[in-house]
Amino acid sequence: MMKKLQGWVVATGAAVVLSWSPLASSADEADFPAYVDKIKAEARAAGYTEDTLNRAFAGVKFYKKSVEADKNQPEFKLTLDTYLPRAVPEWKADKAVEMYAKHRDLLDKIGAEYGVQPRFIVALWGIETNFGSYTGGFDVISALTTMAFEGRREEFFKKQLWHALTIVQENHIDVEQMQGSWAGAMGQTQFMPSSFMQYAVDYDGDGRKDIWGSMGDVFASAANYLKSVGWQDDVTWGRQVQIPGDFDESLAGLNTKKTLAEWQALGIRRMDGNDLPNRSDLEASVVIPDDKQGRVYLAYANYDALMRWNRSHYFVAAVGYLSDRIRFPR
Secondary structure (H helix, E strand, O other): EEEEEEEEEEEOOOOOEEEEEOOOOOOOHHHHHHHHHHHHHHHOOOOOOOOHHHHHHOOOOOOOOHHHHHOOOEEEEEEEEHHHHHHOHHHHHHHHHHHHHHHHHHHHHHHHHOOHHHHHEEEEEHHHHOOOOOOOEEEHHHHOOOOOOHHOHHHHHHHHHHHHHHHOOOOOOOHHHEEEEEOEEEOOEEHHHHHHHHOOOOOOOOOOOOOOOHHHOOOOOOHHHHOOOOOOOOOEEEEEEOOOOOOOOHHHOHHHHHHHHHHOOOOOOOOOOOOOOOOOOOOEEOOOOOOOOOEEEEOOOHHHHHHHHHHOOOHHHHHHHHHHHHHHHO
């Protein structure tokens, strides 16, 4: 069965997935300056300083590309087997091993402090922004203001805009360097502003939570996010498995947890046909992203944690696969 992916805004790093509606917005670009004045008045009433507002909105502009990207996201068909080579080509797997070696001392230190295996930090970094080489070229304040003005999800994007103004007011990043995606996901971790406020870390101790340029802040922020949503450093993310032809698909899904012994009794085996690990303390779910003829995974607790980062089985599979390539380089 082919998997149909359509009509989603995925604000990665924020664990936010927003479905979109085909209804056109009634917003007229000519009204954007008046909307900016309205937003500034609301922000002023909420306690943001005049200096913050002057800095944040000095170069604010309407991003037609943001509105178009939101409305016209492509509809396409994929299976996990065709998606993974695109998300994790050989050059990216090689680059992940290289970047892990380059930053190993810092990664190992942060991994030990937060209880997160460093290979997963690198894998997220690689999938999100190609190891920091592409973080988006949109001014975050402008992108968020545009999306709020567009109107279909005004309250969500206004909330993100207030958080972004707090980031400016607390001087974590210069406004000119506050770049991100067309939907406002920021920095090398692609955090939405709300996730920045909740999970970003000033690891290097310079008084700024700099997920754009400080590698300590970038890695520690990613690790802090994972730790906060239940990461376990004594297990991996999951494993690809074989299921019997008569497997009851009603048992699939993250809401169903069974011990490995229980899954073993239901006929599930490793990909090589051998028994599952003999761990009585470990529970897992069966995940079937496409259908029983496609890839099937036993998903451990860390799979659930990665789903909090981005609610896409394809995203989690890509991060997990890349982390495995770091662990077992070819």
